[in-house]
Amino acid sequence: IQYYFHQKVKGGSLDVHPTEKALIVQYEVEATILGEMGEPMVGERKECQKIIRLKSLNVNTDIASLAQKVVEECRLIHPSKLPEVEQLLFYLQNCRKPGNEKHSSRDFISFEGMELDQEANINSIDDYVELLYEEIPEKVKGATLILHLARNSGNLKDLMQNKTALGALARVLREDWKQSVDLTTTIISVFFCFSSFSQFHMLVTHYKVGALCMNIIEHELMKYDLWQDELQKKKQNQNAKKEHEKALRKYQGLLTKQEQLLQVGLYLLLNLAEDTWTELKMRNKNIVQTLVKTLERQDEELLLVVVTFLKKLSVFMENKNDMAETNAVMKLARLLSSDHKDLLNNTLRLLLNLSFDTGIRSQMVQAGLIPKLSSLLADESQRQLCMCILYHISMDDRFKSMFAYTDCIPQLMKMLFVCGESHTDKKLISFCINLAANKKNAQVICEGNGLKMLMNRGLKPKDVFFMKMIRNLSQHDGPTKSLFIDYVGDLAAQVVGEEKEDYVIECLGTLANLTIPDLDWDLVLKEYNLVPYLKDHLKPGSAEDDLILEMVILIGTVSTDDSCAVTMAKSGIIPTLIDLLNVQQQDDEFVCQIIYVFYQMVFHQATRDVIIKETDVPAYLIDLMHDQNAEIRKVCHNTLDIIAEHDAAWWGRVQSEKFRWHNSQWLEMVEGRAVADDGDPFGYGDDGDPLAYIDDGDPFTRYGNILERPDLFYSAVNGTISPEVFTDYLNGDVGQFHDLCFFWVDYPFNLTGLKCRVELICGSPFLISC
Secondary structure: OOOEEEEEEEEEEEEEOOOOOEEEEEEEEEEEEEOOOOOEEEEEEEEEEEEEEOOOOOOOOOHHHHHHHHHHHOOOOOHHHHHHHHHHHHHHHHOOOOOOOOOOOOOOOOOOOOOOOOOOOHHHHHHHHHHOOOOHHHHHHHHHHHHHHHOOHHHHHHHHHOHHHHHHHHHHHHHHOOOOHHHHHHHHHHHHHHHOOHHHHHHHHHOOHHHHHHHHHHHHHHHHHHHHHHHHHHHHOHHHHHHHHHHHHHHHHHHHHHHHHHHHHHHHHHHHOOOHHHHHHHHHOOHHHHHHHHOOOOOHHHHHHHHHHHHHHOOOHHHHHHHHHOOHHHHHHHHHHOOOHHHHHHHHHHHHHHOOOHHHHHHHHHOOHHHHHHHHHHOOOOHHHHHHHHHHHHOOHHHHHHHHHOOHHHHHHHHHHHOOOOOOOHHHHHHHHHHHOOHHHHHHHOOOOHHHHHHHHHHOOOOHHHHHHHHHHOOOOOHHHHHHHHHHHHHHHHHHOOOOHHHHHHHHHHHHHOOOOOOOHHHHHHHOOHHHHHHHHOOOOOOOHHHHHHHHHHHHHHOOOHHHHHHHHHOOHHHHHHHHHHHOOOOHHHHHHHHHHHHHHOOOHHHHHHHHHHOOHHHHHHHOOOOOOHHHHHHHHHHHHHHHHHOHHHHHHHHHHHHHHHOHHHHHHHHHHHHHOOOOOOOOHHHOOOOOOOOOOOOOOOOOOHHHOHHHOOOOHHHOOOHHHHHHHHOOOOOOOOOOOEEEEEEEEOOOOEEEEEEEEOOOOOEEEO
16 A cells, blocks of 8 residues: 655744844644545644744845845745735844843843743743742742743743643732732733733733733832832931931832833733723723823833833823823923933823823923923934924914023024925924914024025025915014015015915015004005006905905005005005905905905095095995904994094994994884884874884985984983983083083883883993883
8 A cells, every 4th residue: 555645834924033133934734644545544733933044134234135035035935925024124123132222012021030040941831830839939930931931932822822831820920929029020021921912912811911910010009109108207217327228228129129020010011902992991990090100210111111101092082181180291301301212202202192282281381391392402313203292382372482481493493494495394394483473482583694594595495384484473563573674675576476376475474464664665566566466366256365365464554654545545446345345255354354454544534535435335334333253343343433533424324323233122122112002102292103214215224313313212300301402412512511421311111110211421322221
């Protein structure tokens, strides 16, 4: 009988070696003995692994070429896994050797007490498990031997299948964790090795190691507080100085071991927190408060784990709120002076995540982070993170002025001009734009040749972002604004030139901010032929709304000059503005700025006469007197007051409208009562309802000129005041009354039995009280 041997190899997963620069290839071998007819007689499967050592791998190695070579020479790796090989090689290239600062999730944390005088062997695992049933020293030895096996990822699958060993470790940890810190640290380290790989997380969860770690960490933090209190008491006792020194040495030894335990325990929890549901359970057990409390420690490796954990948690709003409540920022602030680069980098990343919250930004300012972060701008490796955090802080107007008292602005200006004209760092220029919106910062920015250099960058390469910064600088009154006189012509030339629209908007905005008394706007308008340009582009639909709005604001600025206002009025811009007002009546910003132009024009005699006699501007203003926007109402009232002061006809209309609006409810009641009742219940005589609609073609008041209707009011009590007094007031004969005087008429309201009093205040609308 002839037998045949058939072997089949099936590729598996890829991973990196935990201690060497090598790849581990997991594969499965299936061997089958076939009979004469080809039928399988005996079969067996075995899981194997191959280690591919990469001795030539260094920081200068071409990862793509090396990955291609590995795939070609190792038949166990399918060509489709080339991207995965590249990723693993990239990890190996950038990971650090043991003893360096940073630990990845795959690096093992070594600590004092792990040394052994014998080599661990996977075949002796049963002997090591037997040691777990002895006394504490033997238990520590057995756990340490198992730990040495677990450090080799190739042994993890064999250990996972040994339920006896894992069960014994979990039992000893659960029962004896209070008796020995070394034993506890060692056993947790074994499970930490499993937690470094996602496929083993269910195993760690099965033995409830995570929950036990939470309890152990909480207990250790309580012990730490007790040690601190005990030391403090002995320190205060002057007679026990030697005892205090002895206790301090003992405390330092205990503290070192405790921090090793906290480090490996928190690292295990960090690995398990990859699962969102597990992370939620940790939060329910106050993991954030525990981590924030641990920030008080001094060990940098422990702090690195804590900060990394907090950074991961901070992406969820609930955890971020917990950090705000526990004032984590105050404890993180001291870490910014650390020389540990990885700790500093992770701290900055955590602060960046937290800086999106307005309340936490306030805590950052209170903790003094602005000067600390400003000093870190000089460190090129941390510059971008610091700049992003400071940018978020600068978004709040309350904190902008604080930058003027640090070396932040000089550093930013230096970085700004170091950048070439072809490349502008968007984060940097955005940060500068925010800072330029504050008056104190603007003065610091413009010191020396600051403004000149900014204008050169804004005008020559026509950089929009630089022009945005310049526009913010131009809005501040005082010495800063006067520096712009030398650049008015350059800005006006950019406006009339064929430039990009967003760039022209910033130039127009800058010009509109220049409310400088010594600036001859009339000369600027004529030299650069701006009036035709403005008139053509003001027509609705001729340009983007943002550009048109800036033109309106510029017209309002130049209209402060008498000759410019006359030029604008003669050019026919006012009707164009009215048309624009009709089109943009739903846009409050447009409406407010157009009304402000009218407000500036009515200050000048020539333009005031044009507006009153030749346009319908007063009518539009009366319609907008009671707009929902408070700023629009304010500008309308001020403009109408000037018009009423210089035109008697409009004075009556304006006062009538103010009266009608102020007493609209009273007028509606009187009108409704008069319509509902037959006869003449209020004693008005044969004229009927005095509030009846009067269609006299007057579009500004529904009820006629009410201020000229003294028949609406009865004589005062005792006959001391009569309606004729008000008629005299309208005619300008106020008699014994002065600028501010009061008189009233009692008005019987027989529907409820109340008596209403109408108080007349000279120069103001009526007030009605009951």
